[in-house]
Amino acid sequence: MIDIKRLRDSPDEFKAAAARRAPDIIPQLDAILELDHQRRALVQKVEALKADRNEASEEVARRKKAGEDAAELLTRLKTLSGEIKEQDPKLRETEGNLKQQILRIPNTPLEDVPEGDPTANRELRTWGDRPSFSFDPKPHWELGERLGVLDLPRGAKIAGSGFPVYIGQGSKLIRSLINFMLDIHTTEHGYREMWPPALVNESSALATGQLPDLENNMYVTGDGLYLIPTAEVPVTNFHRDEVLSGDELPFGYAAYSPCFRREAGAHGKDTRGIIRIHQFDKVELVRYCTPDTSTDQLELLLDHAETVLQRLNLPYRVIVLATGDIGFSSAKTYDLEVWASGLGTWLEVSSASVFTDFQARRANIRYRPTPHSKPVFVHTLNASALALPRTIIALLENNQLEDGSVRIPEPLVPYMGVDRLTSHGG
RNA sequence: GGACAGGUGGCCGAGUGGUCGAAGGCGCGCGCCUGGAGAGCGCGUAGGCGGUAUCCCCGUCUCGUGGGUUCGAAUCCCACCCUGUCCGCCA
Numbered sequence: 190m191i192d193i194k195r196l197r198d199s200p201d202e203f204k205a206a207a208a209r210r211a212p213d214i215i216p217q218l219d220a221i222l223e224l225d226h227q228r229r230a231l232v233q234k235v236e237a238l239k240a241d242r243n244e245a246s247e248e249v250a251r252r253k254k255a256g257e258d259a260a261e262l263l264t265r266l267k268t269l270s271g272e273i274k275e276q277d278p279k280l281r282e283t284e285g286n287l288k289q290q291i292l293r294i295p296n297t298p299l300e301d302v303p304e305g306d307p308t309a310n311r312e313l314r315t316w317g318d319r320p321s322f323s324f325d326p327k328p329h330w331e332l333g334e335r336l337g338v339l340d341l342p343r344g345a346k347i348a349g350s351g352f353p354v355y356i357g358q359g360s361k362l363i364r365s366l367i368n369f370m371l372d373i374h375t376t377e378h379g380y381r382e383m384w385p386p387a388l389v390n391e392s393s394a395l396a397t398g399q400l401p402d403l404e405n406n407m408y409v410t411g412d413g414l415y416l417i418p419t420a421e422v423p424v425t426n427f428h429r430d431e432v433l434s435g436d437e438l439p440f441g442y443a444a445y446s447p448c449f450r451r452e453a454g455a456h457g458k459d460t461r462g463i464i465r466i467h468q469f470d471k472v473e474l475v476r477y478c479t480p481d482t483s484t485d486q487l488e489l490l491l492d493h494a495e496t497v498l499q500r501l502n503l504p505y506r507v508i509v510l511a512t513g514d515i516g517f518s519s520a521k522t523y524d525l526e527v528w529a530s531g532l533g534t535w536l537e538v539s540s541a542s543v544f545t546d547f548q549a550r551r552a553n554i555r556y557r558p559t560p561h562s563k564p565v566f567v568h569t570l571n572a573s574a575l576a577l578p579r580t581i582i583a584l585l586e587n588n589q590l591e592d593g594s595v596r597i598p599e600p601l602v603p604y605m606g607v608d609r610l611t612s613h614g615g
Numbered sequence: 616g617g618a619c620a621g622g623u624g625g626c627c628g629a630g631u632g633g634u635c636g637a638a639g640g641c642g643c644g645c646g647c648c649u650g651g652a653g654a655g656c657g658c659g660u661a662g663g664c665g666g667u668a669u670c671c672c673c674g675u676c677u678c679g680u681g682g683g684u685u686c687g688a689a690u691c692c693c694a695c696c697c698u699g700u701c702c703g704c705c706a
Contacts, residue, residue, distance in 0.1 A: 232665050236675045243675085246687050250633035259686090266686035284664095432625080432662095561644060561660070 190550040191294045193225060193287075206297040209304045210512040217294065224287045231280040238276065242269045292401060296547040298512045299484070299521045309511035310524075316495070317504030319528050320587050327593075328531040329585040330462035333359065335593050336610050339463070351452070351467035353578075358610050362584075363470060365604035366577055367445045370472040370497055374574065378493045380443035380474060385423035387447055388414040393426040396552035398518035398544075405453045420446035420473035421571045425548055428477065432564045433556040439478035439486055443574075446471065463578040464536065470577040476570045479556070480546065483568035484521075487543040491523050494539045494574040501598045503583045504528040506535060520545045527579060531586035536579040541572035585610075 196203045200222060207214050245266050252259040303309045333339025338359025344352045355363050374380040394400040394415045399407060399422060408416040417423060424444050448471050459465040474493060478486045491507070498505045508524040515522045519542040526535035546566035549555070555564035588596040595610040602608045 229665065232675080236665070239676085240674055242686080247634060249686065253633075263686050270686060434625095559644095564662080 190291055190547060191297070192546070192550070193221070193291060196222065197225060203297070206300075207294070209302075210295060210298050210515070214294070217290065221287065221290050221294070224283060224290065228280070228283045228287055231276070231283055235273065235276045235280050238269060238273050242266060242273060245269065292395070292551075295517045296520050296544065298515060298519075299543075299545075302515065302521050303509065303511045304513075305511045306513040307511060310514055311509050311511075313507040313509055313523075315504065315506040316499065317502065317528075319504050320530055322530065322589075324591045326530040326586060326589055328462060329529070329582045332531070332585045332589055332593060332595065333462075336595065336612050338362065338610060341462070349467070351465075353463050353466055358605070358607070361605060362581060362610075363577060365601055366580060367470065367472060369500075369601055369604050370574060371443055371445060373497060373500065374443035374472070374474060374493060377496075378441075378443075378474075380441045383420075383424055383427070383442045383444040385417075385420055385427070385444050385446055387417050387423075387449075389417055389422050389426065390414060393422055393429070396429055397422045397425050397548055398516075398551065402517050406451050408449050408451060416449035417446060418450050419448050419471065419571075419573070420444040421475060424473065424475040425554075425569055425571070426552060428554050429552040431554060433477065433554070433567065434560075435479070435556050435558045438556055438567065439476055439482060441474055441476035441490075444473050444475070446473065448576075463582060464532075466578060471573050472575065472577075474572045474574050477554070477567050478570070479558070480565070480568050483543050483545060483570065486568070486570055487521060487523070487541060490570050490572045491525075491541045494525055494541055494572045497575050498525065498527060498538070500600045501580070501584065503580070503587060505538070516540075516542065518542075518544050518547050520547065525575075527583040529579070529583050529586045531589070532582070536582060538575045538579045538583070539573040541570070543568065543570045 191203075191207075196218060200218070204215055204218055207218060245262055249259045249262055249266070252262070303311050330339065330341065334341075336358070338355060338357055340354040340356055341350075344350075344354040347354070371382060375382050388410065391400065391413065394407065399415070399418060403418070407418055410416070415422075423446070424442050427442070448469050450467060450469075452465060452467060463469075474490060476486055476490055495505070495507075505525050505527045508526060510519075510522040510524060522540055522542040524537050525539035525541070527538045528534075529536050545568050548569045549566040552569075554567050554569070556567050557564050584598070585595050588598070590596065593612065597605050597608050597610065599608075
């Protein structure tokens with residue numbers, strides 16, 4: 190949620206920042222300013238009436254206590270109360286409209302975010318060498334099927350397309366990767382582990398910014414709960430409506446969760462194999478920090494995500510997203526894209542974002558800089574570290590041998606118990 | 616899912632229609648005391664919004680949430696949410 194006071198106090202500055210991401214947003218901001226103006230006028234009107242009412246009401250109490258007559262005062266109060274009941278709903282309606290509109294305004298990007306549509310995304314650096322092959326490297330769906338670790342047709346039979354089944358060593362690879370990633374983040378990067386609910390209520394989805402804009406991309410249950418598209422939602426909401434003490438910041442959680450995405454409107458794009466699916470697994474990092482440290486925290490977070498790719502020896506590149514490509518709640522986002530040899534393309538496996546106080550406002554997460562100072566909003570950040578399917582794609586495709594078997598990267602061997610995936614490996 | 620009991624400030628806990636934003640306690644902050652610490656004593660300790668204004672003041676709202684009754688609601692009524700206990704069901 191944007192800071193209405195910032196918009197009100199320096200509208201030109203705010204509009205310029207917001208327009209870097211969405212040039213057509215100015216009329217919406219003007220509408221908000223107008224509504225805010227109306228709202229404040231109404232507040233003053235209604236509160237003046239209430240002040241009169243409260244004063245007269247106290248006088249009634251005093252007179253009754255003293256055994257005096259208050260009939261004449263009561264008639265005056267009756268008309269006053271009637272007037273309040275007429276004006277108050279107007280105020281509430283205006284406030285409701287204003288809130289609705291504010292909730293639809295995306296976060297303003299940081300100054301150093303390149304401006305433009307996705308073609309303005311910038312590659313910052315690459316890590317590792319893309320493997321070379323003496324044969325034609327195969328795509329993961331062929332490898333997975335031949336190895337007997339991935340069964341897409343049966344997944345489609347059970348649930349539908351986009352719900353893969355991992356079997357045998359494939360299933361073991363999933364839990365090995367989850368443990369591997371969580372172990373790194375908890376023992377080396379200082380994260381506290383969390384196992385959150387996979388369903389959340391409306392307030393939670395609203396707080397992290399999935400609602401109202403991404404409503405169509407989430408599965409909804411008949412009970413009005415949402416299947417989480419990322420652990421970011423439950424983990425960030427863990428501290429919703431709380432005041433944290435300043436000296437515990439910064440801190441972070443590492444959480445594994447299944448993720449569910451309808452991918453509505455993504456027809457025909459990256460549909461083969463497990464590139465884009467409806468249910469997948471992910472280890473997510475969420476950090477809370479003070480406003481002055483959040484840009485440094487983003488670099489730290491990115492580093493934590495990169496560590497996983499480096500340990501797995503998967504070549505990747507770091508992209509800074511342009512203003513037109515960052516998510517609704519984000520102020521700045523880095524994507525990590527891993528190289529997939531069989532597909533011959535880069536795949537996004539992680540997205541690291543700083544949300545400044547945007548989510549904290551929606552979720553009402555604050556902290557006290559000192560024991561008696563007023564609470565202020567924290568800054569929140571998160572990064573995938575990593576999303577599993579595309580990590581698996583890269584693992585299979587980059588480490589494949591000519592006979593169709595796949596080498597397991599050394600750090601993963603203790604988790605897998607084998608150093609090769611073979612078609613007779615079970 | 617059913618029955619009953621509850622949801623009050625950072626925490627515990629009083630308060631059943633009128634100076635109640637809320638007694639008391641704990642915690643926390645500042646000070647006194649002390650060689651130092653503790654104990655003890657004193658003072659201070661919610662947030663949102665609006666106005667005004669550089670941190671003073673004024674108004675308003677908030678006692679789970681949303682409605683209602685009333686001149687006036689923490690207190691009465693309705694709905695919903697949540698927690699506890701028992702029953703049912705179940706991994």
